[in-house]
Amino acid sequence: VEAASVPGGERSILGRSPLARFPDRALKYGLTILAGLILVLIVYFFFRLVGEAKPAFAKFGVLGFTFDNDWNVNAEQFGALPLVVGTLITSGLALLIGVPVAVATAVYVTELSPRRVRGPITILIELLAAVPSVVYGLWGIFFLAPKLQPAEQWVADRLSFVPFIGGGIATIPNYFVTGLVLAIMILPIVSAISREVMATVPLDHKEAALGLGATRWEMIRIAVLPYCRSGIVGGAMLGLGRAIGETIAVTILIGDAPQLGGHLFGQGYSLAASIANEFGEAQGLHRSALFAAALVLFVLTLLVNGVARIFVLRAAKPGSSKPTGGAAQAADAADVAVGA
Amino acid sequence: MNAQTPSSEKLARFNVSPARQRRDRIARGTILAATVLALIPLLLIVYYLLSKGLSSWSPSFFTTDPTGNTFFKSSSIGGIKSAIFGTIEMVALASVISVPIGVGVAVWLVEYGKNSWFAQLVRFFIDVLTGVPSIVFGLFIYIVLIVGTGSSFAGYKGALALSLLMLPVVTRSAEVILLLVPGALRESALALGAPRWRVIVSIVLPTALPGMVTGVLLAVARAAGETAPLLFTAAAAKATSFNLGGFMNSLPVQIYSDVTSPTTAVVNRAWGAALTLVVMILLLNLIARLIARRSRLA
Numbered sequence A: 001v002e003a004a005s006v007p008g009g010e011r012s013i014l015g016r017s018p019l020a021r022f023p024d025r026a027l028k029y030g031l032t033i034l035a036g037l038i039l040v041l042i043v044y045f046f047f048r049l050v051g052e053a054k055p056a057f058a059k060f061g062v063l064g065f066t067f068d069n070d071w072n073v074n075a076e077q078f079g080a081l082p083l084v085v086g087t088l089i090t091s092g093l094a095l096l097i098g099v100p101v102a103v104a105t106a107v108y109v110t111e112l113s114p115r116r117v118r119g120p121i122t123i124l125i126e127l128l129a130a131v132p133s134v135v136y137g138l139w140g141i142f143f144l145a146p147k148l149q150p151a152e153q154w155v156a157d158r159l160s161f162v163p164f165i166g167g168g169i170a171t172i173p174n175y176f177v178t179g180l181v182l183a184i185m186i187l188p189i190v191s192a193i194s195r196e197v198m199a200t201v202p203l204d205h206k207e208a209a210l211g212l213g214a215t216r217w218e219m220i221r222i223a224v225l226p227y228c229r230s231g232i233v234g235g236a237m238l239g240l241g242r243a244i245g246e247t248i249a250v251t252i253l254i255g256d257a258p259q260l261g262g263h264l265f266g267q268g269y270s271l272a273a274s275i276a277n278e279f280g281e282a283q284g285l286h287r288s289a290l291f292a293a294a295l296v297l298f299v300l301t302l303l304v305n306g307v308a309r310i311f312v313l314r315a316a317k318p319g320s321s322k323p324t325g326g327a328a329q330a331a332d333a334a335d336v337a338v339g340a
Numbered sequence B: 001m002n003a004q005t006p007s008s009e010k011l012a013r014f015n016v017s018p019a020r021q022r023r024d025r026i027a028r029g030t031i032l033a034a035t036v037l038a039l040i041p042l043l044l045i046v047y048y049l050l051s052k053g054l055s056s057w058s059p060s061f062f063t064t065d066p067t068g069n070t071f072f073k074s075s076s077i078g079g080i081k082s083a084i085f086g087t088i089e090m091v092a093l094a095s096v097i098s099v100p101i102g103v104g105v106a107v108w109l110v111e112y113g114k115n116s117w118f119a120q121l122v123r124f125f126i127d128v129l130t131g132v133p134s135i136v137f138g139l140f141i142y143i144v145l146i147v148g149t150g151s152s153f154a155g156y157k158g159a160l161a162l163s164l165l166m167l168p169v170v171t172r173s174a175e176v177i178l179l180l181v182p183g184a185l186r187e188s189a190l191a192l193g194a195p196r197w198r199v200i201v202s203i204v205l206p207t208a209l210p211g212m213v214t215g216v217l218l219a220v221a222r223a224a225g226e227t228a229p230l231l232f233t234a235a236a237a238k239a240t241s242f243n244l245g246g247f248m249n250s251l252p253v254q255i256y257s258d259v260t261s262p263t264t265a266v267v268n269r270a271w272g273a274a275l276t277l278v279v280m281i282l283l284l285n286l287i288a289r290l291i292a293r294r295s296r297l298a
Helices: A020-061 A061-069 A081-112 A114-129 A133-158 A175-198 A202-213 A216-245 A248-253 A271-281 A284-314 A326-337 B008-014 B017-057 B059-065 B079-115 B116-130 B135-149 B154-181 B183-193 B194-222 B251-259 B263-296
Strands: A069-072 A075-082
Touching: A020 A061, A020 A075, A020 A133, A020 A284, A020 B079, A020 B116, A020 B135, A020 B194, A061 A075, A061 A081, A061 A284, A069 A081, A069 A216, A075 A284, A081 A114, A081 A175, A081 A216, A081 A271, A081 A284, A081 B017, A114 A175, A133 A175, A133 A248, A133 B017, A133 B251, A133 B263, A175 A216, A175 A248, A175 B017, A202 A216, A216 A271, A216 A284, A216 B017, A216 B135, A248 A271, A248 B008, A248 B251, A271 A284, A271 B135, A271 B154, A284 B116, A284 B135, B017 B263, B059 B079, B059 B135, B079 B116, B079 B154, B079 B251, B116 B154, B135 B154, B135 B194, B154 B194, B183 B194, B194 B263, B251 B263
Parallel strands: none
Antiparallel strands: A069 A075
């Protein structure tokens, strides 16, 4: 055809002039730079945090800071073990209580419930994620903790021979109440991810189990749960990451006592709570120690979330008979739905 | 072909044994019980918020600042006007910052980055941001804008901390929605001779808009409820302020400082403020869900 080139020009008629190509280039490189800037920003923040934490690490050593059991602001002694242990105990409790309940709700909604209640239950559980953490703290300290205290004392008295659980005096703010409230707070995310992963179990597997004469529960046990194992583990780890980083509810509920709590119903401290509680008045080495605590917290959540992502991604490809990436996408969607 | 043909003995072989039946019933009962158990906290929280919060609601509760005297029973302790305005101002500024950046990065990931190593790296860092505890965001801003500049707390610094918190939520949700825009739509626009930027601006973004609004509203709802990033960035002035360069109050910080008070009236104000905050967040969630339902994509 004649019109293949513009008279007097090298350019094909289908090509664009450099001027017309400009907005395209600008958009492409502009957005690339934007994405790159985010990387730079995060790395910059990280190094600034390390810089601020350096005096504390220099004085006590990284391991000494993290594992020494001595957090004494007046004596300028900062060993964060009571904080680390408090964080781990409360978030461990949250997993112990929260994950079985969350998985049970997911099983109920996907496998057992009548169709009509499916939507409402899902929405009600997701509403738990909409409650701000300061409101959980307020509710926990004025309602839940005082109501539970007599029961906690009863358990502590009866189990006085069990180390860590029995013996001591149950205070109103304590590890157990903190763990319980954290369990409620992580319930929506663990439940949402488990539910989305369970929805990807192939119908064939379930029908095969039922066809071989399995009862409903046996079908859930042999067909649904093993298929979803890594997805559920991933969801639980994401919940653990949340629980570790949770600040305000924990600060209100844990008692803020800078010591290694002797028992389950005693007061303690956590990494995030120490920052929220002390940073306002902190100076010099104390402030640096709190930045160091933030760094330990940051690295801890990074590790937990990294492991969680690996498990959730692996959930995408355990079997051969399913569309690839289903579970990972489902987990992403769940993440977004509960405001991750 | 009558019902008596299979002997009772034969029938028994197809029946589930009583032990298995019992186990099935117990397991299903436990699962149902756990589900009911999971719903109880929400009921209790809503009940307590309503019963304690509504009694402190009054017209003056919303029109006065929390500057009142707490020592004399007769005097009013003041309401939460400055906290409501502070939350709205800071969350609005945080959205203005994080939404364009978040959507921009999501567009880049879906339209340009795709599965390149650089895009994977960006995704990884966004995931890292998702997991960062909210108080650490506050410390980031504190280090850079308060230690770094030697100045004091300010509303816009709080807003920046909140925008860091919102950024990964906005980006991830926008990316999920943009991926759902059918490739055929893009291809037909390109085939008609539209340049790439026109395809993105006139085809991809409008198609994805309702879904992205949902994600943004959920991010806003989350930012509105956050206390920790504001503690050491915006501090808490008691008086109503429209100056984002000065100290600024917010609902979560107001609640947090009221919780620790020994005065009953102040604690009651915390309940009233908590009810206000939860109602605001639930409204945002509700709107987000309604828009999501009307979206063609999700």
